[in-house]
Amino acid sequence: MSVTIRDVAKQAGVGLATVSRVINNSPLVSAATREKVSRIIAELDYHPNPTARRLSLGKTLTIAVVTPFFTRPAFVERLRGIHTSLIDTDYDLVLYNVETTERRDAYMRSVPRRERVDGVLIVSLPPRNEDLISLANCPVPIVMIDANHPSLTMLHRIVINDVTGGQCATEHLIALGHQRVAYLSDTFETPFNFTASYDRYRGYRQALERAGLHYRPEYVVAGEHSHAVARQMALGLLRLPEPPTAIFAASDTQALGVLEAAQVLGLRVPEQLSVIGYDDIEVAEYLGLTTMRQQLFESGRRGVALLMEAIAGRHADPVCEEMPVTLVERRTTAPPA
Amino acid sequence: MSVTIRDVAKQAGVGLATVSRVINNSPLVSAATREKVSRIIAELDYHPNPTARRLSLGKTLTIAVVTPFFTRPAFVERLRGIHTSLIDTDYDLVLYNVETTERRDAYMRSVPRRERVDGVLIVSLPPRNEDLISLANCPVPIVMIDANHPSLTMLHRIVINDVTGGQCATEHLIALGHQRVAYLSDTFETPFNFTASYDRYRGYRQALERAGLHYRPEYVVAGEHSHAVARQMALGLLRLPEPPTAIFAASDTQALGVLEAAQVLGLRVPEQLSVIGYDDIEVAEYLGLTTMRQQLFESGRRGVALLMEAIAGRHADPVCEEMPVTLVERRTTAPPA
DNA sequence: CTGTTAGCGCCTTCAT
């Protein structure tokens, strides 16, 4: 049907192997024949059949990405980093979107198989304990991005230290002079076992403790990850008899909800209320939101780099790389009134 | 290295072909042998090598998706629909993210090739005229989703009638009694040649005309697609000597910017200003934004369905399916004061 | 340096 290596060989008057060598930049070809073969390849618009290459090489030339990437901007950013790293590569990026735990568990078992892929990136999805051992023993390299679960030490990982991040955010508010600092986040228990909200909460508590501020349970609220719910929760906080003067929201999306709540109540930000978010997604800059920057895009790149190394056979033992988290000060935090 | 069809055959005491038949649910196998072979398959945890299957079948079992999916929520929704449709399928979804025109053009040429994929979905990306002919003559089926360019009639398409949508949105405002209706959108000329903004603008003009309202150039503003820019533009509109009483924003994202501008100026929505958006992305519901609903997710599903039909060889001629656009009335539109 | 040949793992006639 389409033009094959054989056609090229015939046309160029050489053997199959020679064409193959030209394709693969083998040095074992004379300049003259290389030149000739290249010309024929161009003339015939020949493109090696990737499927045949894969079969012959015993590689799939495919990277799988398993991620709940649609629900939040942060996942999309990571995915962008991954995709970008794969552009100038022989590798295809095959996508597995996870929207339910059933799909997650199905993918955890069925995706990481030799016949299917050369490597797997799992983004923001801690596996169940039941799946951990099989993942750790899996013959195909796996890299977890943004999965801090303590039991994951047997896997390659790109981690973000959310405890530290939560602590920094809180310390920033405290350093500004705030004594009444609230924490607003997702529910700690989610179907996917995300740990970020809880880790940032732990950082929050540590910061309070170090500053000698006492912990007030009524200043900690958690609910579904959305604009609207965050707004409601923030309204609750701000209507307390003794409301907080600063709110640390565990994501920028939720911080937006907090800002809305402030507007509803006619509170000026940052004069009457300081707000800090987390992630530094695109919209944060537009809104002037002070936030903790995670290098989302870069975490995707690092994940690919690590995965490629693992595929190449370096790293006998699991590698764990930590991404930095940095404070980005903008216009929603200031000393209390 | 891993277990092959040969191992299964040997173990089960049958020929290769029989195992193959069992795998592919051929009726030409006795119940007894099928049973036996199935048992061995399970015991050995055998999984057919997809690469070998592809080579043998002469199919890639792969669908490519080319899309600028990261820049806006609407693209991500379409992508979700696509992914979901592919789940219970033999097909892999290989992703090509476009962030520059160079990448778009490179993908337009290199992705739709027999050896690479069985079909291509191009989302929201009108190709250059130079590429049109080769795409139309391409031996691998292509479906364009959300590409209204008039020169695309030679390709399968899932289209959204943005002219009609723009008209409906505007008519809704006019029906409420608004006489001073503004239109706020992306720049009409973009590197990717998106046509949506201009088409909706045409719909806007048509609606004005039909209602006998005269067109005011100062009521039409366009700028970069973002929250912040939209807000600035909206401020400009609202500070006109004779400001509009209603604003039609060409996307929900931009509508959010308009809402912010209203807040900045202390204008109550919808009492003092009506706002309608476009897309009906998730956040629209939370904010109570009146908007034009596109069935984004569903457009992805329809695209896959059409592509699969094309791959199956139905459709000698290009098929064009139109997705409906409907008004979703919420809390940001009302009669003028 | 170059050509010949034997697989890679599976599907599919073609006999039986």
Added chain:
DNA sequence: ATGAAGGCGCTAACAG
């Protein structure tokens, strides 16, 4: 209903 054999397009020894 089943097995044997050829072929999908390419790569990688192995000879020369």
